[in-house]
Amino acid sequence: MALPLYGFAQGDTLGLIVLAGESESVSDLAQRLARAAAPRVALGERLRVLHRGSLLRGDLTLTEAGIRALDRVDVLAEVDGG
Amino acid sequence: MPLRDEWCDLARKLDWSFSYAEERQVFPEALSGTPWLSAHEWRDWDEPFRSTFAEYVATQQKKEVSFQAIAEAVGRVEDVAKLDPGWLSVVKLHMATLPLAEFAAVVGNLRAARFGRDSAWRMTSLLGALDELRHTQLPLRAMHDLVRWDEQFEWTHRLFHSNDWVAIAGRHLVDELLLGSDAIEFAIGTHFVFETGFTNLQFIGLTAMAKDVGDRLFEQMLQSIQTDEARHAQIGHPVLKKLIARDPVRAQQLVDKWFWRSFRFFAVVTGFAMDYLTPLHARRASFKEFVEEWVVDQFQSSLDELGLQRPRYWQAFLDALPIYHHMLYASAYTYRATTWFDFVLPGPPEVAWLAEKYPETWPQLAPIWQNITERWRAAGPGVEWFTHGTTPVSFCNLCQLVLCGGTPSHNSAVFVERAGRRHVFCSEPCRELFENEPERYAQHRGVVERILAGEAPANLLELLRYFGLSEANWGRDVVGGDYDFLRAEGSR
Numbered sequence: 154m155a156l157p158l159y160g161f162a163q164g165d166t167l168g169l170i171v172l173a174g175e176s177e178s179v180s181d182l183a184q185r186l187a188r189a190a191a192p193r194v195a196l197g198e199r200l201r202v203l204h205r206g207s208l209l210r211g212d213l214t215l216t217e218a219g220i221r222a223l224d225r226v227d228v229l230a231e232v233d234g235g
Numbered sequence: 236m237p238l239r240d241e242w243c244d245l246a247r248k249l250d251w252s253f254s255y256a257e258e259r260q261v262f263p264e265a266l267s268g269t270p271w272l273s274a275h276e277w278r279d280w281d282e283p284f285r286s287t288f289a290e291y292v293a294t295q296q297k298k299e300v301s302f303q304a305i306a307e308a309v310g311r312v313e314d315v316a317k318l319d320p321g322w323l324s325v326v327k328l329h330m331a332t333l334p335l336a337e338f339a340a341v342v343g344n345l346r347a348a349r350f351g352r353d354s355a356w357r358m359t360s361l362l363g364a365l366d367e368l369r370h371t372q373l374p375l376r377a378m379h380d381l382v383r384w385d386e387q388f389e390w391t392h393r394l395f396h397s398n399d400w401v402a403i404a405g406r407h408l409v410d411e412l413l414l415g416s417d418a419i420e421f422a423i424g425t426h427f428v429f430e431t432g433f434t435n436l437q438f439i440g441l442t443a444m445a446k447d448v449g450d451r452l453f454e455q456m457l458q459s460i461q462t463d464e465a466r467h468a469q470i471g472h473p474v475l476k477k478l479i480a481r482d483p484v485r486a487q488q489l490v491d492k493w494f495w496r497s498f499r500f501f502a503v504v505t506g507f508a509m510d511y512l513t514p515l516h517a518r519r520a521s522f523k524e525f526v527e528e529w530v531v532d533q534f535q536s537s538l539d540e541l542g543l544q545r546p547r548y549w550q551a552f553l554d555a556l557p558i559y560h561h562m563l564y565a566s567a568y569t570y571r572a573t574t575w576f577d578f579v580l581p582g583p584p585e586v587a588w589l590a591e592k593y594p595e596t597w598p599q600l601a602p603i604w605q606n607i608t609e610r611w612r613a614a615g616p617g618v619e620w621f622t623h624g625t626t627p628v629s630f631c632n633l634c635q636l637v638l639c640g641g642t643p644s645h646n647s648a649v650f651v652e653r654a655g656r657r658h659v660f661c662s663e664p665c666r667e668l669f670e671n672e673p674e675r676y677a678q679h680r681g682v683v684e685r686i687l688a689g690e691a692p693a694n695l696l697e698l699l700r701y702f703g704l705s706e707a708n709w710g711r712d713v714v715g716g717d718y719d720f721l722r723a724e725g726s727r
Contacts, residue, residue: 167638168629192621194643
């Protein structure tokens with residue numbers, strides 16, 4: 154089932170609406186959001202997803218990560234050591 | 236005393252006692268406004284202009300003749316075609332948003348002309364309605380010949396009848412402020428806050444820029460409108476004074492609300508025009524500088540004079556002033572096909588100007604424009620899609636504008652659960668205004684709600700058609716990315 158999510162890319166100027174699959178991985182979601190924001194920001198390859206104040210493991214599915222429809226997710230560029 | 240002065244006051248104060256109906260029935264609170272006060276309490280309502288109908292007609296007729304002469308002299312297609320293409324986008328933005336918003340103001344003024352609580356107020360509002368009818372007609376007259384010349388000018392007439400996101404946001408504001416407000420809220424929100432507080436940005440600032448750009452028609456149109464606004468905006472002051480005396484909490488709440496909503500509106504219309512679309516040589520000051528002069532200083536002194544506090548969202552406004560319209564413009568640039576006017580990519584001189592005018596915020600915005608510039612350079616002229624978003628964007632459930640609050644490092648969007656529905660707001664003020672009057676706003680469906688309900692398509696290309704746009708009229712880069720600075724050696 155598709156989950157509509159409010160997505161925000163670090164360094165971007167606006168919020169986006171992305172439709173993601175429940176079984177999609179957090180990493181895939183991060184890549185999808187980064188591509189959507191690419192006209193304005195270049196986040197690089199190593200990304201993290203912030204959801205309800207926690208950084209999520211990339212290998213979790215969105216369901217496993219507790220992401221629900223219309224949640225806010227922030228995609229951040231991973232910094233060395235971070 | 237001249238005869239005119241003798242009868243003018245007598246004629247404009249024509250209140251009477253009702254025999255067949257109660258005063259509350261003739262002036263119901265829902266239309267006349269809260270707090271409901273008896274006619275006796277409004278009888279000292281006064282404003283400084285005191286125009287008679289004959290004087291009004293004579294004055295307006297002279298203005299019409301003057302404007303018509305300018306339109307005939309410099310308003311032909313060949314005159315407009317000579318203007319800077321970025322400036323033409325300013326004109327298209329205004330020609331779309333102005334006429335029907337002004338027409339809604341006719342309705343608001345007519346409501347006050349019937350339900351205002353003093354006869355002098357009603358008389359002045361009647362003249363205000365005639366003013367706004369004129370402000371509907373002036374841009375329609377001025378741009379009439381351009382609809383055949385340019386598809387985007389043609390589309391300006393369609394905006395408010397479309398599902399375009401700008402139209403949805405515009406209607407949300409205009410419907411509430413001008414069509415849905417009672418006479419008291421209309422007087423304070425429209426006359427005191429919107430017109431007295433903010434429109435000088437247009438009438439002083441943008442008029443000066445129009446002159447420097449060489450657009451005499453636009454300059455004259457704004458000046459002609461300004462002379463009317465200066466008169467009927469005076470209605471707000473005495474209404475607010477009365478409200479402060481009887482219900483200062485409500486007076487402050489109305490000022491708070493309409494101050495924030497007006498700022499959001501002008502950040503788009505005037506912010507885009509002053510800091511991006513007007514060519515650099517014609518920019519006399521930045522949007523922020525104009526706001527500081529005409530809103531921060533002037534409006535604040537009006538508040539002080541009335542004994543009102545600064546609007547509740549004053550600090551949020553000051554924080555947003557150097558960045559919000561920049562966030563919105565960069566977003567809109569990369570979603571330009573969702574509008575009906577073209578966008579300017581700031582080149583090195585414009586970027587230097589913006590960096591100088593916005594030293595505190597531009598460092599956060601510069602990387603975004605560097606990224607867009609590099610993508611244009613990589614794609615080459617004409618390849619619009621490489622610097623254009625394809626994912627639908629999200630909108631605030633109060634102002635209906637894109638979620639562009641905060642900064643690039645922290646978007647200030649806030650979420651609220653209410654009655655089983657998740658609402659999102661671009662900022663704390665928008666959230667608070669919504670939660671103060673949820674019954675007024677909760678049923679509205681913005682773009683995202685329409686997409687989720689299956690009414691509007693999620694695919695951006697199809698969404699553009701839902702907005703009423705097509706390849707013939709949607710917004711592009713103003714020169715299709717064909718800028719000298721993108722080709723210049725060593726400019727990377």
